Amino acid sequence: MKLNTITHTIAVILIASSMVACSSPSPGNTDPSSVSGTLGGATTSTVTQGDNLTSGSEGGSCYGDYVDGVQPRLTNAKLASKTRALCFAEFSILHSGLTRTPLWASEHLTYAELLMDIDRTDNFHAEPTLPADERSELADYAGSGYDRGHLAPAGDMPTEQAMRESFSLANMTPQNPTNNRGLWSSIENKTRDLAQQRGELFVVSGAVFAGATLNSINNRVLVPSHYFKAVYDANTGESGAYWVVNDASKNYKMVSAAELAQLAGIDPFPSISDYSKTNTMALPQP
Numbered sequence: 001m002k003l004n005t006i007t008h009t010i011a012v013i014l015i016a017s018s019m020v021a022c023s024s025p026s027p028g029n030t031d032p033s034s035v036s037g038t039l040g041g042a043t044t045s046t047v048t049q050g051d052n053l054t055s056g057s058e059g060g061s062c063y064g065d066y067v068d069g070v071q072p073r074l075t076n077a078k079l080a081s082k083t084r085a086l087c088f089a090e091f092s093i094l095h096s097g098l099t100r101t102p103l104w105a106s107e108h109l110t111y112a113e114l115l116m117d118i119d120r121t122d123n124f125h126a127e128p129t130l131p132a133d134e135r136s137e138l139a140d141y142a143g144s145g146y147d148r149g150h151l152a153p154a155g156d157m158p159t160e161q162a163m164r165e166s167f168s169l170a171n172m173t174p175q176n177p178t179n180n181r182g183l184w185s186s187i188e189n190k191t192r193d194l195a196q197q198r199g200e201l202f203v204v205s206g207a208v209f210a211g212a213t214l215n216s217i218n219n220r221v222l223v224p225s226h227y228f229k230a231v232y233d234a235n236t237g238e239s240g241a242y243w244v245v246n247d248a249s250k251n252y253k254m255v256s257a258a259e260l261a262q263l264a265g266i267d268p269f270p271s272i273s274d275y276s277k278t279n280t281m282a283l284p285q286p
Contacts, residue, residue: 062087065106067202067232068271072104076265079103079209082134086127086170090162091152093171095127097134099222101173104206104266105151109195113158120154121163127170136169136221144217149175151205153188173207174215174223178248186286187229187242187252194231194284202232204268230260230268231281238281239269256280 062085063069074080074094082097090113093102126137141148152171157163165171175184195201207224215223223246230241239257243264258277261267269277 062092064108065090065092066108066271067234067269070271072106072204072206073267073270074103074265075261075267079265084130084134086129088152088162088165088168088171089159090157091166091171093151095130095134095170097131099207099209100134100136100140100220101207101222101224102151102171104204104268105171106268107152107156107203107205108200109156109192109203110200111196114156114192114196116158118157118160118163121160121167123164123167124148124172125168127168130170136172138169140218140221141172141174144174145177146174146217146223147177147180148172149180149184151207153205155188155192156203173227174217174221175227176247179227179244179246179250183244183250183252183286184227187244190284190286191229191231198233198235200234202234202269204228204230204266206230206264206266206268208264208266226264228260228264228266228268230257231283232257232269232272232276233281236281237273237276238279239272239276240281240283241268242283242286252286254280254283 062071071085071092072094074083079096079098083103084095084097086093086095091105091107093105095101096103124138127135148169150166150171151173152166154163154166157166191201191203195203206228208226208228209222210225214225217223225246227244227246228241230239232239241255241257241260243253243255243260245251255263256278257269257272258274
């Protein structure tokens, strides 16, 4: 499938200036009214940034995915339209109908849940709770050369339901295969190890769309320029993040939560103190 380049005129560019930093038509109008349902296990709703989600899949609640029950905050207005919060059993995301990808995925990893041994399913599927013109489809990724890369990793999932839900395309972005299977996979593993060592961690993974040009697959789904994975230890007040280029270069750096908010236009932990946002923990090398 042809890879397309989108010029700087596209409204969804998150940061105008260029930056260095899981398998392979322009958006239509969307009814701004709230949408709710439980098809495929997710609860969806249009949201105003800063609002908290109180409903969840099969009686669950998204509160537990966020520090102090406060969801990550999108700080760039260019990506604010057509965002929908989706609550799954073990993670929640903010989905963009402009990029047709998630912008972030939030999880609360615990030692006990990470001990669960759940078989990977690879049951990739379109997300039925999203409007058809705002979601990605399996056909978008076919032959694109990009992996269907998880934001909330399958390896984090403690139940069969959660594993199944993690393969929703609402949790996927077009990811460079070398990055997805190498550097990013290592960061996911190191984050799980860190959560087990510390007992628990809040984790927010995100996709960033930055630069003068952006690529798309099938002329529908935008390709992120960067990824991040931010962590917060509520017991020590420490935080930190990995900042990763979406290419085969293995180019990454470690930043504070405060610096990440400036780079990504997403504040992963808006409720924590300024001190905690700069009190950077020693993250493991991937």
